[in-house]
Amino acid sequence: MRKPLIAGNWKLNKTLAEAEALAKALVKELADVTDTEIIIAPVFTALGRVAEIIADSPVSLAAQNCYPQETGAFTGEVSPLMLKDIGCQAVIIGHSERRQLLGETNQFINLKVKKALETGLQVILCVGETLDQRESGEMLEVLTAQVKGGLADLSPEQMTNLVIAYEPVWAIGTGKTASNEQAQEAHSFIRGLVQGLFDPDTSTACRILYGGSVKPDNVDGLMAQDDIDGALVGGASLNAEDFSRIVRFNKNRH
């Protein structure tokens, strides 16, 4: 019932020429995919060119961040309106790298979520605990604050254009994927939070992606979990063959 979604977060990688080459390879490899939604998120400078390349393909475009204002004196920022204008359908908000390196708070993330949804962009809201938080027993508290904070003031209707990505920080770029059970446990907890904030229909319909060292050889097991509806892929999304294999995860295990 929830259509799987595989998203590639290219992070701070790929020159324009490299981004073009990867986008072209993905269009070729993924042209026939209809049963899984596919999103790629290149750097800002490559968005326009990649938008042209993927225009007639099943691949959609996301940015990796946005600012919660349409226009104005906000040097160095890019607004949801401008992202839409250049061809984005979606935007990643609240990635742990931005929370940690740039000090983004749940409150600021919530402003971005609201502005992006108002503009008509699909939002991929990232949440996830650090290793310290997990080991000191704070994981559920942290996830609760991130989910409640990020989704504050939204209506059930707005939730239909929002996807949550659970990305345990200790699994990002480390090669240490959460086990299928650890991921399922966190996803089920997050779905419960969404139900508490909204209603059962909203939580049943809400897609929750897993992110953190997703690779061709672990995606099938993760996708077989009841509450895992897709993946937010970092490193493996920079390689067309690996990302395509992840998009074509083995559905027989469902």
Ligand code: 13P
């Ligand atoms: P990796 O797949 O490289 O661990 O990155 C995950 C991630 O942060 C995606 O947003």
